[in-house]
Amino acid sequence: MTGHQTRPPIGAAFIFMLLFVAGSYFTFAAVQGDHGMFRRIAIKAETEALTLERDQLTRELANLTNQTQRMSDSSLDLDLLDERARDVLGYLRADEVVTH
Numbered sequence: 379m380t381g382h383q384t385r386p387p388i389g390a391a392f393i394f395m396l397l398f399v400a401g402s403y404f405t406f407a408a409v410q411g412d413h414g415m416f417r418r419i420a421i422k423a424e425t426e427a428l429t430l431e432r433d434q435l436t437r438e439l440a441n442l443t444n445q446t447q448r449m450s451d452s453s454l455d456l457d458l459l460d461e462r463a464r465d466v467l468g469y470l471r472a473d474e475v476v477t478h
Contacts, residue, residue, distance in 0.1 A: 409415050448455040463469045470476065
């Protein structure tokens, strides 16, 4: 036998397979991992939702602070007191008619 017999390049196939698996792993981690693109999008959406909630709570706190100030002993707002008594206690004046 004078012909040269070649073996299949198992080493090259193994290296190619190893590089393919490593590349697939890193691609998957970059997209869906703890610090991947999908997590980044989810964090951004959560940040925006929490920012809106914070702004709403800030407005509500300012409103409650204003009402508390207006109901204090030093500056009692009789209109606000009347409004709150009607709302909370269900008070009505004698000349009012209730309609539902």
